[in-house]
Amino acid sequence: MSVISSLPIIDLTPFLTPTSTLSEKQEIAKALYTACHDVGFFYLTGHGVPEELQNEVLEAAREFFMTATQEEKQALERKEIDEGGDGARGWQKLGENITMGSGDWHEALDYYHPPLSDTSSGPPYDIVQGPNPWPEKPPHFRSLYEAYIAGLHTVGHALLRAMSLALSSTEDLFTPHLTSPFWCLRAIGYPPLPATSPGISCGAHTDYGCTTFLLADETRGALEVRDKQGGWIGVDPLKGAYVVNIGDMLEVWTNGLWKSTVHRVVHRGTGFRVSVPFFFEPDWDARVEPLQCCLEKTGGVRKYEAKVYGEHLAGRVKGNFYQGGPGKVLKD
Ligand SMILES: O=C(O)CCC(=O)C(=O)O
Ligand SMILES: [Fe+2]
Secondary structure, three states, X not given: OEEEOOOOEEEOHHHHOOOOOHHHHHHHHHHHHHHHHHOOEEEEEOOOOOHHHHXXXXXXXXXXHHHXXXXXXXXXXXXXXXXXXXOOOEEEOOOOEEEOOEEOOOEEEEEEOOOOXXXXXXXXXXXXXXXXXXXXXXXXXXXXXXXHHHHHHHHHHHHHHHHHHHHOOOOOOOHHHOOOOOEEEEEEEEOOOOOOOOOOOEEXXXXXXXXXXEEEOOOOOOEXXXXXXXXXXXXXXXXXXXXXXXXXXXXXXXXXXXXXOOEEEOOOOOOOEEEEEEEEOOOOOOEEOOOHHHHHHOOOOOOOXXXXXXXXXXXXXXXXXXXXXXXXXOOO
């Protein structure tokens, strides 16, 4: 495995500054196009999220994983639909999340966009449509995370405007599909893999939606990204920046011009690694299909069928846990 020390760095400032000029934006859009086309992963700076807020988010997750009792964790546990849960939201114990049939060596708290229908009368819930179970300790966890999620919506919209300009002459290609963007946030705790274990911390997969904003602590040598030759490249965190990758919906919209890049986590170092990926997604009912401008750039042949985002997500979530099924799929 080689370690990349130089993922492209994209500075989003012009898309968050009302006074910026078109040429300032186009310069960034051009670099963004190359990053998305050549690697599918990049560091994002100029996003406006304060580093102190990022650190607080990581520390609150660490505090939960390190200090909550087993009982407190179990009170938030993800439950199957027939057990009164929505099959998605909540705490997952070590090894519960699976990829390609093997348990992932992490525990996690998973949150999603508020449910789309009223849940006040209680279960049964549809898949991914139950309430978010927030911890009571640390006491500020919920308000901190809700403020963080709101901030990342601004960044998500700005980045999608930049991506639109990278693909066309308008910033609004994706706007009709982002009226109430769905989102997911995972707070993940990774103990080091046992020395003799052949296992994996988070198995190889692609992300499901538009873009993922990965916030991770300073642990090095954990995240790995598949390169075009099928090898693995190590991606270390860059202080203050997000590691951003594109998801399955952008691959469909671009007719494969930009690929939803496979990645995984192998944490063999020392220390307990914490990461908090935020997934910025299309509207739940968005019908996603190759865009005309991308068809023109890819020889005019449509390589992807239309997908409804919410159906795609529900299908992927169902495969993420042990239910006698084959587990998380790498690609459709
Ligand atoms: O923890 C990480 O670095 C990545 C996690 C990830 O890829 C995911 O949850 O989709
Ligand atoms: Fe991922």
